Amino acid sequence: MVRETDYNQGVALNIGLLLYIPYRALEDRVFEAVTAAGFTDITMAQSRVFQRISQHGSRVTELADRAKVTKQTASALVQALEDAGYVERVPDPTDARASLVRVASRGAAATAAASAEIGRIEAEWRRELGASRYDRLVRDLEVLQRLTDI
């Protein structure tokens, strides 16, 4: 909760805002592209959880941790995703209490639409920064991601 001291003067923003502003802009564009592709029944919060499903499926509690929401929130969002056909749930073979949330075919199709838009955005950002600078940015962000992720 830092207020930039003088936005219009190009004074340095804090690192949090420097991460947030591009992220939020991308998120909006991707959301619009996904909606335009016909996936009109998914919300931003749902998609944020959806993104954290791993290839072999994820538990609700894992998704909660990784999306930084409570178990109840994750559970409700997963339920909505399942109802809309984006995910499916299968029993977790290692624990009778748990289930694995997996991406369903509708989810995979939506993912393809999102990926296409992200690719377009990346191309723009890469043009703006230059290829080597952009690639380095990605590598550096990967370091921060590994440092801060669950």
Add this chain to the structure above:
Amino acid sequence: MVRETDYNQGVALNIGLLLYIPYRALEDRVFEAVTAAGFTDITMAQSRVFQRISQHGSRVTELADRAKVTKQTASALVQALEDAGYVERVPDPTDARASLVRVASRGAAATAAASAEIGRIEAEWRRELGASRYDRLVRDLEVLQRLTDI
């Protein structure tokens, strides 16, 4: 809304997630620090709007644009911030319909608490990446911020 193809294998995440994950982790830590400092009556959404107030004050509509929410949402959040003493409103001398939202002294104090925590986080990230790499990351992010911001 892209699902990473295999999270545990360190496969590349999309740029959106690479920005979001560190950002979200920072946001949580800063929020906790601000709460611990006694500012327990502000919410995350309120602080996101608060952060976009410029030095000479901002209009509600400007905050809405910059925080990427509707005017009504911004108005409601500003009202809550004002009620809690974080901001004040003064008439905009250039337009009788508008007012300027400015940071009040309680807001400035909360900002100080947040800044201290951000400084601590930055020091960690700088240690992880190295100073020159971190500085370059910041500069690159500034380019993206300017490209995507309002």
Add this chain to the structure above:
DNA sequence: ATAATTGATCAGGAACTCGTACTTCTTCTG
């Protein structure tokens, strides 16, 4: 002078999010 646009708030409602509580299953400890 009139029409169109804009700044900000109201009203209503859905979605998001959390704390507390609970049941069942799994792991830990004596």
Add this chain to the structure above:
DNA sequence: CAGAAGAAGTACGAGTTCCTGATCAATTAT
């Protein structure tokens, strides 16, 4: 081995966020 402790996931209740549509007054455009 048995009981205690902890974990997975959902239910309940409630506050917050966010949106659409609407409104009114001020400003800008024609």
